[in-house]
Amino acid sequence: MASAPRGDLGSVLVIGGNGFLGHHIVNQALSSWNCTSVTSIDLRCSRNVNEKAAYHECDITDAAKLTELLQTIRPDVVIHTASPIASGEGKTAHELFRKVNVGGTKAVIEACQKSGVKALVYTSSASVISDNETDLLNADEDYPVIRGVQQKEYYSETKAAAEELVIKANRQESSKLLTTSIRPAGIFGEGDVQTLAGFLRAYKNGKSNVQLGDNTNIFDFTYVGNVAHAHLLAARLLLATAASSIIPPELRARRRRSLLHHQRLARLLLGLCPRRLEGCGQRQGHRGSLADFTGLEHCPRLAERGLLWHHQQASYFHKAEGCGVYHDTVLQHQQGQAGAAV
Template structure:
């Protein structure tokens, strides 16, 4: 890494999306420094990037980090993200996703760091009021996870007014795929995301895939989601980072492909890609799950000139399957 590389603090950089971001920052010539408490992330996922094990709620640690490095920006990937868990344990989500995020932003702006990129979510919209969701869609989240992210977005805007914070809020739809070279993969413990669960069933690591509800108002009765490749998410973050460093003040964008796939379609695609049988069973719908979430990402394409490299479902599954085949 060149000594003049711009340092970027990647909070939550040992997780699925964060670790891919670290890889892409290095490739783009930045110096990523990872802060992660490893409650969800994996030490080996940062590869050979610098890792500080700690929490964004730790003000003293943050002050020490901001004094030690001249960070060009902070990227925040350290939210808890499970809808069902947020319904059962809302305090956990508000403490981490809201209170700890306030601490991170307050400490960074007091340290003179003005560029912030926030990993947000389509869950801030709630039940869609029209077919593809634009950024103008009302924010009406239906679960504590989505509400915690909406609160964090509002806090970011308030810091922009009070402290001159420059920000990019990137609202993901469903992150999927893996590093095409197989160096990184999705590995939540326990796994809760559909594509890796389906691939675990294909690999014989679980007996079947539970479909949570098959009476939604969709063509096959199962939920529809817009899947976006993790590599494409990272490219949007890089574009947002560059835009902020060049003087952009604020940006709020959806990140998705504009095309939704049902649970059944994902299972069938995984069968096609892997050539393996995959058994399914039908369970009860999960509280807080909208029937359909599909993005209109035209603003990201317009403002950032973002063009997804892997917009189709099959390559996302192929890359995730390839990464699963590599020894842990």
């Protein structure tokens, strides 16, 4: 006996829907959910085809063609899984990673905003919180994203940049688009041509007797069907949120923090520290600095990496050499002056 559909998703578009993860999302959407239509956009649509879905070939870095397609399809939900294989170094590989992961994702976001899409789910990567040197035990979404010189893998840098674009697009004033990002670990399952294939290749070539370290390291792998299910659950909840007139508590709190942020900046411009901030040892009313205003403090867990916690921006920043201000892309420091994006 077939199980009842899990919920309504309306019109679903899967970008990269002919790929490993993408075609599992297409199949699950058709078999387990109520959908008015399921469509895939991919570079090539010749493999992993479901006869109940529609297919369109398009390079997502072609922003004009992508927008035209979305305005024709008019999806309620877009699930963006497209990405190059995470291997390769050198200029050519790096250019491809940035072109597709960052440029392509930017084009997807803009196409969604122009086409009235309600929900965008982005496939990020668990590697965005790893520097490939430090062990991560029981890590979750509260861990800082590793960027810049701290991030040793350029692929992960571009996935993090794309994720940042997606999250910033959530509830932008000019659009009602809701967004979220999912960070799966190593994916395996039916149709896998990378993870399991690599294991089998190592075994076939007699390389299964190599041990690195004390053989106690662990690594997370996730079954592709579970990852696909997670994307569709995220899409359903974003649609439920879009249909609700209630503003989520965290959004109300963010708006209040934004107002307070501007009030503090106004006082900073008058040369006063707004209040005693965590990590700021000065008394209220002393002559302030940008570091006082932003509320930067040492994170005990990551202090050894030179990272500091930024309260208002809720992210981590690196201390630049020879610079008295802690900064990354949000904070700019030049000789004799400092500025913050507000």
